[in-house]
Amino acid sequence: MKALSLLLLAGLLSGCGDASARWIDEARRAHAEADARLREGDPGAAERALRRAVTQPAPPDVAAADRRAVLQDAYARLARLELVAGKPDQALRDADAGLELGEEADVFAAALRTVRGRACEALGRDSEAARDYEKAQSIAGRLLEQALGDGGER
Amino acid sequence: MIGEEKPPTAEELAEAESLARALEDGAGPGGDTSAVDDALAAANLLRASARPTLSEMRARAVLNRAWRTPRRSVARGAIAAVAAAAAAVLVFALRPRQPAPLPAPGPDLLRAQLAAARPDGSAAMSRLDSEMSAYREQVFGALQRAYGRPR
Numbered sequence: 019m020k021a022l023s024l025l026l027l028a029g030l031l032s033g034c035g036d037a038s039a040r041w042i043d044e045a046r047r048a049h050a051e052a053d054a055r056l057r058e059g060d061p062g063a064a065e066r067a068l069r070r071a072v073t074q075p076a077p078p079d080v081a082a083a084d085r086r087a088v089l090q091d092a093y094a095r096l097a098r099l100e101l102v103a104g105k106p107d108q109a110l111r112d113a114d115a116g117l118e119l120g121e122e123a124d125v126f127a128a129a130l131r132t133v134r135g136r137a138c139e140a141l142g143r144d145s146e147a148a149r150d151y152e153k154a155q156s157i158a159g160r161l162l163e164q165a166l167g168d169g170g171e172r
Numbered sequence: 173m174i175g176e177e178k179p180p181t182a183e184e185l186a187e188a189e190s191l192a193r194a195l196e197d198g199a200g201p202g203g204d205t206s207a208v209d210d211a212l213a214a215a216n217l218l219r220a221s222a223r224p225t226l227s228e229m230r231a232r233a234v235l236n237r238a239w240r241t242p243r244r245s246v247a248r249g250a251i252a253a254v255a256a257a258a259a260a261v262l263v264f265a266l267r268p269r270q271p272a273p274l275p276a277p278g279p280d281l282l283r284a285q286l287a288a289a290r291p292d293g294s295a296a297m298s299r300l301d302s303e304m305s306a307y308r309e310q311v312f313g314a315l316q317r318a319y320g321r322p323r
Contacts, residue, residue: 040322046312053305083271084315091308098301125277125285129304132289136297147291154289162282 090126106140272318
């Protein structure tokens with residue numbers, strides 16, 4: 019009986035591996051759908067596709083760093099869509115939701131800081147915007163140095 | 173077996189005499205008890221050979237019991253093997269997953285990001301969008317290599 023329970027649990031857990039692959043695949047599809055809707059001139063549908071992606075709970079076996087990368091990228095894109103749609107307050111909320119997941123010195127955090135700065139600027143919060151730009155510049159500058167130092171393009 | 177019709181041999185008589193002597197003398201401390209031990213062993217052998225054989229039902233019960241023991245141990249072995257396999261799968265499934273190795277962002281993306289993160293950089297945002305779109309494809313490719321494709 020114990021062996022059967024262990025087997026059942028093991029089966030369930032091995033199913034988690036497929037759930038994480040599915041979660042990642044759905045996020046990718048959401049971006050592809052957003053691209054298609056934007057080409058069709060329907061930013062509202064693009065926003066809905068991305069909104070679905072960020073509300074899907076990530077399976078527990080997705081590494082925290084990977085989960086953060088996928089969600090921050092989607093939030094940055096959502097914030098950008100809201101900004102273009104003339105909704106800087108919603109753009110700010112999306113950028114903050116992305117940054118709440120953690121702020122590492124990577125392109126995803128830099129993108130969120132950039133779009134947050136734009137939202138703050140649109141809302142007349144200039145000093146806050148300046149701080150966001152500064153953080154984004156600092157991250158991107160450091161990454162560019164690394165990329166060039168590692169033999170990247172000059 | 174001792175035949176009653178034959179007269180005892182000289183050897184048997186000597187043994188009987190030695191047994192009688194041993195019983196009369198008693199097996200005191202340090203006394204030689206080997207003759208008594210031999211006689212008792214012989215008596216036990218005679219008694220055992222005179223016992224009736226196992227009845228058929230008793231023999232079957234003994235056989236059944238003898239067969240059941242190895243069968244149970246085979247079943248236990250199988251359960252243990254299944255449990256060990258399940259435990260191995262659990263250990264594998266519960267191990268903390270390492271983050272996927274994501275590609276490093278290229279200089280073009282980083283330059284676009286630097287340009288967009290300027291107070292006057294709103295025009296550079298669309299270039300950042302397209303650079304991020306290309307990088308996103310690389311990121312999802314790396315994630316799918318690490319996590320596999322859904323079945």
